[in-house]
Amino acid sequence: MSSITGRLIKGSMWLSLSRAIVNGLATLSTFVLAWYLSPADFGLVALATTMLLIVTTVTELSLTQALIRHEAPTESHFSAAWTLNATRGLILCLFFAACAWPASVVYEDPRLFGVMVALGFSVLLGSMTNPRLIMLQRKLIFWQEFVLSVSQKFVGVVVAVAIAMIFHSYWALVVGTLVSQATYLVTSYLVVPFRPRIVFKHMREFFSFSAWLTAGQIVNTLNWRFDHLLIGKVLGNAQLGYYTFGSNLARLPTREATAPLTQTIYPSFATIRDDPGRLAAAYQRVQALVAAIALPAGIGVAVIADPLVRLTLGEKWAPAIFIIQSLASVYALQTLGSLAQPLGMAKGKTRLLFIRDTQMLFVRVPIIFGALMLYGLEGVIYSRVFTGLLGALVNMVLVKHFIGVTVLEQLAANGRALASIAIMAAGVLFASTWLPAANDSVGLAWQLAILVPLGAVLYCGLSFGLWLLMKRPDGPEREILNILGKILSKVRHG
Template identity: 30%
Template sequence: MVQFERSDENVGGRVLQGAMFLAGARLIVRFISVINLAVLGRLLTETDYGIAALALVPIALLQVFSDVRITSALIALDDIDERHISTAFTIQVLRGIIIAAMLFFAADPIADYFNAPALRDVCRWLSVVLIFDGLKNPAFFLYQRNVDFSKEFWRVTVAQIVAGIFTVSAAFILESYWAIVIGMIASRSVESVLTWWRVPIRPWFSLSEWRIFFSYGSWLTFAGMATQLQESAGSILFGRYLGTDPVGSYTMGKEVSDLALAEITAPLRQTLFPGFGAVKNDRERLIRSVKTAMGTLFGISLPLGVGLALFAPEALMVLVGEKWLDDAYIVQVLAPVGALTMSIAVVDSLAMALQKLRGIFYRAVILAVISWPLIYYAMLEQGLLGGVLAVGVVRLIRVIFNMFFLRGMIGMSILTMLATAFRPAVATSVMAAALFLLPRTYDPATLGSALTLLWTLPYVALGIIIYTIVTSVLWRMAGRPQDGLEANILHYGGGLLQKLRANILLYGGGVLQTVRQKLRRKRQDD
């Protein structure tokens, strides 16, 4: 049964459990994504990736311009009933139909703007995706309201498995950008269908509570517009002035950078919003939760981002093949900057939980105003390299803005925020220095994917060992504080091991007892 009520009991445990469910889903999704990336990277060209990436730009803009944050409102509002669910469903359906029609009829001018005729048919087919998005059952997301992500695990996992099968099959058969289009349609359609499976609430058409959703989502919608304009600046400018091939290279570099960063930290980030919402009325617990979340995200993202930058050529060779090695500089720029961006991602979740939405809007507008001219002039001066460096600078500026925004919301000092990153930053620096100074006796371009992986694994293992040792030493020297990744691993990891041990003893003992009883009966029969 779907629970409307929000509970503040054992929030930390439920957040971790939710993160584990999402981590499991993300692990499966990443495994499928790695297969997709390996296949597509070898079968498709930069032009194919560029066309697919440019088609996604108008879709993202249309979606964010019409977004009233249905799911966020359902999670954040204190009192909801089935009227809210039906209103949310009706808004979604109308929105999906309208923006799908807009994309369908805008296909010609979009293709003309980017001077890419292939975009016409791609945009028209992808308009189907927007209709499927509008048909999702909003009641499905009420599970997240109570920090229950088990249903989301199955939805994401099944959808990605289906999408992976369709994408890889189409790539082998068609060897074109249509493989990406087919995979996206398959994924979104299955995701939509699964929001209705075993969810007891069946919404119908109603707009009785529309004012609540539009009043809640207005600032987030405006902020989303500005953020999407800022995030799309690189793809739009590169596509307009450099062509589809550079857009393909830029997209591939971003995908490889996000492969480790965004996806590994996503489970924890997705649970932060409902987690903060559950303790938002207890200031002390809220501040403690924010510090713990920041310390944990720093502890995961910093070594991943820096390590990926150090081994960018190896990552590209293993994942997508030799023809993408010239794009290693994109990963080297975006990965470490992305690590910092992931670490401050708690800010948006906290702002939504506290309904400090106007600040998100102001920050997004300022960044959009900065990003377009900065990327444009850097691109004119240095081509794609200059544009990528400008994208990195904009992301760093966003991190700085987030720190001041966080201080304004809960009064946490900048020094306290930096302190949460001290141990991960020092450990990452030591790890990076050791790996950088260690000579590499191989060349990824001449080894091939399999041998490059074998040669790289010892370096990766060494980096993990160095980071773990340095972090542990610093944590003990600091008096074993409870606001970081180390304490979470020991606390929740120890609890999980105890449960696992208890289950093994319980069920293992039961099995042994059954075996003994059968042996005893057999002796008696003999």
């Protein structure tokens, strides 16, 4: 456990630095683009992106996960993976271009044609990425990931922001995506040299692992993206823009706060998949740590969403506040069971993951569709809150099946974090009612300057206070102190 934990922490440090830079660039570009582009611009690109995600997921081969789990992949395996991916990318590029005109007719927006053609080309670029990169994750080496992520994001942000500021056009989002993809493609061969050959072998090896996983990804993408297509058709691009933008911002704090850990989890679990005791212990330790970080990040943003959006984005984006408040909380709470996915993949239980995704699809589609038809966008948000919490419970039941840890035991491991975040949210909301109303930038900034530190003090103070009262049991508090100690030690001796 110690060697894996040490490598996981070291990898997390690299990823933390990477995500800090990437997150800063992403946040900056999001706010800049929101000032120069309209909600309808975001909705247009989101519509094309949703269709692209559905098409790419339906044909996803899951070769990356298969290579990680393979005991000893050879050069032939990597070339075969590259060949299959490149072939798929070319076919999808042509298919998406062919669908561009019919889609623009169905959604009554001729701009959709050019956007879909351009995004289809981005699939081709992404399909030719160096497959040997996966060996870095397998060995828990992540400094190259730092180079790839930062260079990709930096170049894409610079191009997108420049186009938005000069032309005020939705093409800023499209061209930024293309340039980011091209940058990642080139850099992937610079950090890990590889000369691919055209090889059509090992298909049975790849598909024996990835068949159920691919089917699950298809269902999962339909599960989480069909609402975008419905909103775009029923409510229009402007409402879709609010929905997409708000959902992305709501997901941002939870995703970015936990990415350094979650990105290392699957390869870490895969290395100990045949040791049930170590796997169960590793899951409980990592899951509690992820939730302890995600809960204050997600719910913290939810309780300050109103002044945050009004200050940084302006009144133009005020309709997105309710979306952020609702979904940011759900994304944070879903981390209580979100690691069921890498756990199931590590154990080879991809069929059960597919069954879970299919069941959730049949639950979510009628609920969200009915809520949209009856109550519009607000109904969609409420239905997503309900189905999101239900999905978290389903994942926790699945974890019990995988490693024998009951739902109550999983909740108990997160008990201090849940209690602390509840009191933190109540305290921040109560304090906000006593603050004077703010209608200008200075007043909104003062509100945030008071509420953000208050929330941090409440959460951290309560979490560590409860930990001390319980006589310092094993849990996320101890893990955080150990990680901070290792970081400080490396800084002192670095």
